[in-house]
Amino acid sequence: MTEPIVKGRNLVKRFGSVVGLNHADFDLYPGEVLAVIGDNGAGKSTLIKCFAGAHPPDEGEMWLQGEQVEFRSTHEARERGVETVFQTLAVAPALDVAANLYLGREERKSGPLGSVLRMLDKKGMRQRSSDHLQNLGISTLQNITQAVETLSGGQRQAVSVARAAAFGSQVIILDEPTAALGVRESAKVLNLVQDLRGRGISVILISHNMPQVFEVADRIHVQRLGHRAAVVTPQTHSMNDAVAIMTGALQVPENEQTLTPLSSPA
């Protein structure tokens, strides 16, 4: 059996007296789309933020590709190829599309202009941003120098997703990527998720939308009261089962769960 690409054990995260994560376990296997579902306050976002580097867990251990890691910032996670689309999108509204794609990893000009004067390679970054968007099929964001706040909600989401997809070499985490989108745009993001899997990238998808989850996920991690209640698949369990697990009405014994992928994903 292959090793998980992302593994978490006994993760605990407290916010004052509120327990966000209560000894949560987590496994993401290479090349799969793992959906994370759960009721409000179940700790979905808290869980993925540990792996994204947005906040370190108070207790517990995390592994990436079999190597134990401690992410103290999103920057550290990104350097290891873990990219995240946060629920809040984390884009700077006043900056343009290209600046947002490269935010926090700006590239400098070569030669003394870059090394001594630390001058940014704006032209190059714009060109490559444009290429990234084209590759992702978001080519219609024609003006790469447009401020993000002049874009619609769907387009902003596209920028945020594009940023993750362009740089995420190992794992891409999507926290409610379709929450702000209409039906048609949501379908496009789901297409993108499947496309990422096709490129061999592992995807964590948080969503409240059950039909979406059952459409794209290989496995479904059900989070409840701050820990992993069960891992099931769309093949073994129905949407009603999933909701029942979320609410605690149904308990799945471990031998009926899908803690490791059924077969190696295509």
Added chain:
Amino acid sequence: MSTPPATTPDLDLDDEFDYKRSPVQRLQIFLHRYPWMSSLVVLIGVILVFALVNERFLLPATVSLMLQQTVIVGTLAIAQTLIILTAGIDLSIGAIMIFGQMVMANFAVYTTASNVLPVAGTNPYIAILLGILAATGAGAINGLLIVRFSLPPFIVTLGTWSVFMGITLILFKARTIQGPEMPELMKLLGDAFPVGPYRFTFGFVVMFVLYLIFAWVLKNTAWGTHVYAVGDDPVAAQLSGINTKRVLFSVYLVAGVVMGIAAWITIGRVGSASPNVDAMLNLQTITAVVIGGTSLFGGRGAVIGSLIGALIVNAVEMGLSLAGVDQAYRTASIGILVIAAVGADQWIRRVKA
């Protein structure tokens, strides 16, 4: 960084771009991108109006005087702009500048007779450097309090304003150091040189060069981008991997350096070093920044706008004064300008695609 060619889902959002914009919306979007443009238009308008009303307004002597009058507020406005871009504010800016200039002057002064420091006659280059260092240190204290203890900049700088003023008075008494007591280098930036019929001071040149430097740095370096990002949305900036605390601290530190240079310029402009230069400097710099189109909410604006803003204030003051308008009306008119500028900013920020 290369992305493997994808078997691409069609993620076209074409129809979202299928809309028409009215001329007003287009203006709004243009100003959104170049917020200082409206200030430039106002400046040109102000100059035109006053030039028509009074032919003395455009006399080389008047223009030269206006430019010279801009240097103190203009230079400090660079520091204020950097801080306001991060959604902060610095009320201690005048106090830090005065602190810096008193450090400079008291080190450089010829005799210890009337000096509290027993170190009179320090090499003026070293004295200036010490003054700039003192201002930088003061800026660092502001930055430390704001970043390390997460205190609001308004409160921190309101407090340090009094603290720095107090320290200056304690260390240097309330004594003004007169021009003749200081070496020439201290007053160099007040010296003027002719350009045709106009006269520029070296202080103006230094200020202008500082504007060019900061305009370039903000536009062309990662630090500049991060300053905007931190002011725009600090949480988003942090999640994007930016060390927001370091950026914030560096802004207050760099602003301190600029205030130190402003201290030197002020000694040249005023011709002496006094702890009672101008208690209104804090507010005047904020006025210049706001009229220059930089948003008090952070993340939007440009240093060049603040120079335009400072020039507008001076042009209005000068124009009204030449027209024989009473000081009280002049003061009030600047206030109206500020409110109009903030109103314009609010409108521009509401831009929607």
